[in-house]
Amino acid sequence: MTHAWIDASAGVAGDMLLGALIDAGASLDAVRQAVAAVIGDAVTIEASTVTRAGLRATYAQVALQQDDPPHRTWTTIQQMLTAAPLPAPVRDNALKVFAALAEAEGRVHGVPASDIHFHEVGALDSIADVVGVCAALNDLGVGSLSAGPVAVGSGRVRAAHGSIPVPVPAVVELAQGRRIQAGGDGELTTPTGMALIAALAPTDEDLPGIAIQKSGTGAGTKDFADRPNVTRVLLGKSPSHSRSQAVQLEANIDDLDPRLWPGVLRHLMQTGADDAWLVPILMKKGRPAHQLTVLAHPTRADQLEKQILQHTSTLGVRRTTYTKRALARGWIDVPVDGSPLAVKIGHDQGLVLQVMPEFDAVAALAEELGWSERRVLAAAFAAAETFGWSIGSPPPEDFSALRNHQ
Structure with a gap:
């Protein structure tokens, strides 16, 4: 990359x-x-x-x-x-x-x-x-x-x-x-x-x-x-490395106002998390709760850990190191009713394995065109396939031509 x-x-x-x-x-x-x-x-x-x-x-x-x-x-x-x-x-x-x-x-x-x-x-x-x-x-x-x-x-x-x-x-x-x-x-x-x-x-x-x-x-x-x-x-x-280290941070939380969770997740992503999500769990004494999980590059783990402790009510954070394999990926723009829409392409060993429109862009374009989001998604997939970006096939051009290719 x-x-x-x-x-x-x-x-x-x-x-x-x-x-x-x-x-x-x-x-x-x-x-x-x-x-x-x-x-x-x-x-x-x-x-x-x-x-x-x-x-x-x-x-x-x-x-x-x-x-x-x-x-x-x-x-x-x-x-x-x-x-x-x-x-x-x-x-x-x-x-x-x-x-x-x-x-x-x-x-x-x-x-x-x-x-x-x-x-x-x-x-x-x-x-x-x-x-x-x-x-x-x-x-x-x-x-x-x-x-x-x-x-x-x-x-x-x-x-x-x-x-x-x-x-x-x-x-x-x-x-x-x-x-x-x-x-x-x-x-x-x-x-x-x-x-x-x-x-x-x-x-x-x-x-x-x-x-x-x-x-x-x-x-x-x-x-x-x-x-x-x-x-x-x-x-x-740089040499192609399909595997890398990642840190996973976790905390079980049963006493945070649920209205705060969207802001917590948004803040963690903006701070540099690769991903952040919640899973409903049942804790001791039958208390409903959430398990917060954050995945990040090791160099960002300390900062994100501080953010979890600051923005939630947890008293501690668990940390685990994993080996992660990630597909090489990049972006193309496809036309939907004359407007460009970003589509992420994931690939491995010369073949396209994932084609996925950026959903925030889908929602914004649907609002602009007065279409349903489902219709914009379908149009984006069709446009990508028209230009040769089909799952299971070689690309129409070299993968390095993708934007922000990594």
Whole structure:
């Protein structure tokens, strides 16, 4: 699959990572379209070639075209992303990034994540950076990410709450469990940059064994004489591994208001769970209850465990490690009454094994067309088969052509 490794040894910010991905070949038009879907024409995005300490790089400049409110809440940004007509992988990744930011800011200020008011990271240019990076990754077909040690800087910086030490508190929270280093004077890594790495590149590792196919270098705003102010991205094909480690977290709960469960499950998914579900059970003394189960990558287990303890009434969480086999998968768009609909394709050993429309997209399109959801599903299956994506058959083209292939 296509893997991206982020070199943040000189620091990372949202615009730097966006510039690196555009430099690696991501479509600037795809980035602009995704950002416009969320915030309209409130910003412009331009990419130019610059040098940083003599090293060529791409500078992604996000410029405001209107006055920006002083802050936005996490709930407001969540609603903006959910309502926007974005491809599912772009929307889901952007939600993960802002959820990570909200959790970090909540811990810093001692308030629930839902009550957080973003200042700098809630500005239109920061929203554009996050959505732009997620759109660029989707356009490049990146299925997995990892990152090396992150240079965070040193000294102090002025922010909405006055003069604060570097690394700023939100970066410290987001960097939990990762290797960091000073790397130089000033703020080298911003909360947005750290959140992108924390949410999208859960594995902290030195350069892995990949066959490099593309690379990109993104420039920061400043040009230091003693070191290139850049973030690099290396993309390549990693060896195919059909089996991986997964952690399963479980808790039996008999005293939680059942109206809270949908929010609990939604929050866990936004925090980075691969899946989360409830099973009705009967506990001791004949009490009806629910067994909560969360499946996640091992690097996210600690954070999700904390969320279970915080958002439910359980007194403990069981943890089991499993070996998981997952089909390789990716996305295609098929036309349904002239509108594109995302369909997930699962495959193995050169054959298509699963063809499944994205149900959130099905529900949205059914509402738009005035059709039943069943009718949209049937039309999506028929369209996929018309284009050659049939269960049990070879694909009409190479599987690597699938979006977000992994």
